[in-house]
Amino acid sequence: MPEFSFSEEQDMLRKAVRNFAQNEIAPGIKERIEAGKFPRELVKAMANLGLTGMSIPTEYGGQPIDWVSVGIVIEELAKVDFCASCIPFLAAPAPLVLQLASSEVQKKWLPLIASGDKVFCMGSTEPDCGSDLAAMKTKAIRKDDGYIINGEKTSISYGMQADVMITLAKVAPETRRITPFLVPLDSPGLVRSAISDMGWEPIGRASIILDDVKVPIESRLGEEGQGLYKVLPSLGVARVLAALQALALAQASLEDAVSYSKQRIAFGKPIAEFQGVSYKLAEAATQIEMGRWFCYRVLWMQDQGIPHDKESAMCKWWCPEIATQIIHDALIIHGHVGYSKEYHLEQRLRDVLGLEIGDGPSNIMKIIISRDILR
Ligand SMILES: Cc1cc2nc3c(=O)[nH]c(=O)nc-3n(C[C@H](O)[C@H](O)[C@H](O)COP(=O)(O)OP(=O)(O)OC[C@H]3O[C@@H](n4cnc5c(N)ncnc54)[C@H](O)[C@@H]3O)c2cc1C
Incomplete structure (x- = not known):
């Protein structure tokens, strides 16, 4: 970095992603905007190039690279199709939060992100709070062998199409401390609805209501009210x-x-x-x-x-x-x-x-x- 230039590998990566974007991504932009969907085949094509496993350790199926190189990938994709760049964008920070999970949970989910089989979304915003996150109302109440989550998330990018959401909730609603949970989006009690937007059409946003959604204890990422703060600096x-x-x-x-x-x-x-x-x-x-x-x-x-x-x-x-x-x-x-x-x-x-x-x-x-x- 003090040399103010990219390495030879980084230049090669830029070239490879540029070619991929021009050949594989550019042709379908208009159709994807009209359809309001980002096709899974294209997510898989990105995964085959390692673009969904850039921050995932090799033992979990990833192809980790440095963050400067991640930036190169995102930049080159976005020059051709902004929405295509959102796919590695969603995949890159998720593993930083998943480090808080047990090794079993990581073993289950990280290979699925790396392979492009599952796409994550991030659920923090709520109808009544965005910037003031600590005011969130979503609750995760401990019950028997898990948690029952109730609340509403909104403005969730890729929310209609993603498979699993890192959901921020409060275990102790009277405090301002937040705990992340891994919530599969096909869980009973969860309803999603699309938001009609002025842009980002193939990615889209959704509101997601969680009504008595039950998740096992292992879904909690980190200790109650603590874990998130450990990974926050890197997010x-x-x-x-x-x-x-x-x-x-x-x-x-x-x-x-x-x-x-x-x-x-x-x-x-x-x-x-x-x-x-x-x-x-x-x-x-x-x-x-x-x-x-x-x-x-x-x-x-x-x-x-x-x-x-x-x-x-x-x-x-x-x-x-x-x-x-x-x-x-x-x-x-x-x-x-x-x-x-x-x-x-x-x-x-x-x-x-x-x-x-x-x-x-x-x-x-x-x-x-x-x-x-x-x-
Ligand atoms: C395209 C898009 C994609 C998004 N994707 C996601 C996603 O994937 N997951 C997710 O959880 N959220 C997502 N969001 C939501 C986004 O993170 C929130 O919109 C953002 O954090 C702001 O929250 P808010 O909209 O509630 O605005 P508010 O917090 O209500 O703020 C409204 C306005 O008031 C200003 N304001 C608020 N507080 C202060 C203050 N103290 N001082 C000065 N000004 C202030 C803000 O700057 C803003 O202009 C997305 C939003 C958009 C538009």
């Missing part, structure tokens, strides 16, 4: 990956705007020759470059075991915001053409807005940063 990595997804959408839009502005003629010359256009491109290129390197530095910190709460929060608020502006500018540079669904720009604009909110909006990230610098 910030998801925010960095989300930032890279946003920058990838911005980069793809910038590339479109560069090529369009060179060939679109107005007032007798290519619009790229007007500084009002070329300065926008220059600003976008600068911001993307700065954002990317900072994201990769934070992933490197994760690889070194260096805490990065503040830095991952910086990535998460800044990158989606600049990406939204860059995609917006790229769309305007395309004039009337940019407003059409024939181009990817309007889709990217709708998708990137979800990244501004999901996993914590800007204000919440700024609370984390300001707490750290004012401490």
